[in-house]
Amino acid sequence: MTRQRALILDIMREKSPQHLTADELFNEARLRMPHIARGTVYRNLKMMELDGEVGHLEMPGGPDRYDYNPSPHGHLLCDGCGHLADLPVVGLMREVEAAIGTEVxxxxxxxxxxxxxxxxxxxxDE
Ligand SMILES: [Zn+2]
Ligand SMILES: [Zn+2]
Structure with a gap:
């Protein structure tokens, strides 16, 4: 693992449960490693995603976000401030599986x- 990759993972662990965008991660990484390039952060995020180390969330109407928790889970999105929180849905998925008669x-x-x-x-009153 490269130093850059370790740094990105450190930031994600510290900021968990926040779901940061690639730009937010880059800005944070630059504070700690001033010469790190934006492309390096993006490339590492892509590799970490492909390795199943982090989750990647496509956000409608906004930049994608990265998730320190790579295992499947749902999310709560606040329409007011855009805050994204984890939502465990294991029980819900069991109900869905029972309803469709096969594995999700x-x-x-x-x-x-x-x-x-x-x-x-x-x-x-709103
Ligand atoms: Zn809010
Ligand atoms: Zn999450």
Missing amino acids: RGYTLTIHYLCPKCRAAKPA
Whole structure:
């Protein structure tokens, strides 16, 4: 493993459970390794994704994000601030499997909601 790859993984572990974009990861990496190139960060992220070391999330209407947790799980997306949180859905997938009578091979699940912070900031009648 290269130093660059180890650094990116360190940042993701520290920032977990945040789901950072490649640019956010690059900015953070540059603070710690000032000469690191944007392309190096992007290339390493791609390799880590292909190796199944990190998860990669395509976000509608926004830049892709990277997930320190590579195992399948759902997400809660706040429509107010864009905060993305993990959502364990093992029980739900068992129900789906029971309903379809076969194994779920993979899934992408994002539930939209307002996080507690945004709910608190909104008027009650909305
Ligand atoms: Zn929010
Ligand atoms: Zn996640």
